[in-house]
Amino acid sequence: MTTKEELLSLKDVVVSVNNGNELRPILKKLNLTINAGDFITILGTNGAGKTTLFNTIAGNLHPTSGQVLLRGQNIAQQNEEQRASFLARVFQDPKMGTAPRMTVAENLLLATQRGQRRGLRLRKLRQNRDRFREMCAEMGNGLENHLDTPTGNLSGGQRQALSLLMATLTSPDILLLDEHTAALDPKTSEQLMQYTMERINQNHLTCLMITHHLEDALKYGNRLVVIDDGRIEADYDAKQKQTMTREKLYDFFDETIG
């Protein structure tokens, strides 16, 4: 049996926000260990704390108490920029992942420089053009014909696929998918999920994916985590997931969380 390598751990993490004149806890002593190679799907009702968890992992929010450990080192006070060298995120909103006035090729060039000082050089754009075209062609949505199109003129599906490509270009240690298919029609959403799986498998990525689709939470990944009221309510491994059905999960939500 291979031993699991602990990549990122949240230990007793409390995140409180200022609510008028009092501090309101959103994450309440949350504990979660992510092992290298895990693909964890995350479910929870609205307001359960899923996005707050991602903000805490990404460094947009800092814990009021508790630790965020990357390979044993406490990074709780590192900000978003400091974490860009090992972490990437794709958001629900297609507008979030790319710079709208910059072209597809320019966005991709910036993504190759994640976690470093960024700059656009015409020579580098020319050097990488064929590579970018090949990468875009793999998405199967015609993006390879739009290398010089500003990303603000792309369809939502093309833009999300580009955001995913950019997020995975430098193989981050951790990929956060924050309902990244939610704004897309069913067919485009399925295509993006297929492309997501290709990128994860090709690059052996460790990934967390928030979704509101019970089917997707069951279909993808080796673990399923349920968050409720700022805590981990359930953490199912691959074996437990196999015996889980949409109905059982729905009942669990109804009885435990609903």
Ligand SMILES: Nc1ncnc2c1ncn2[C@@H]1O[C@H](COP(=O)(O)OP(=O)(O)OP(=O)(O)O)[C@@H](O)[C@H]1O
């Ligand atoms: N900066 C903030 N200030 C005040 N309240 C906040 C802040 N951020 C989050 N909250 C509150 O914390 C709770 C958890 O929010 P969060 O966005 O993490 O939930 P979620 O599980 O992602 O929900 P959804 O499924 O609706 O996206 C909500 O009640 C939200 O209103």
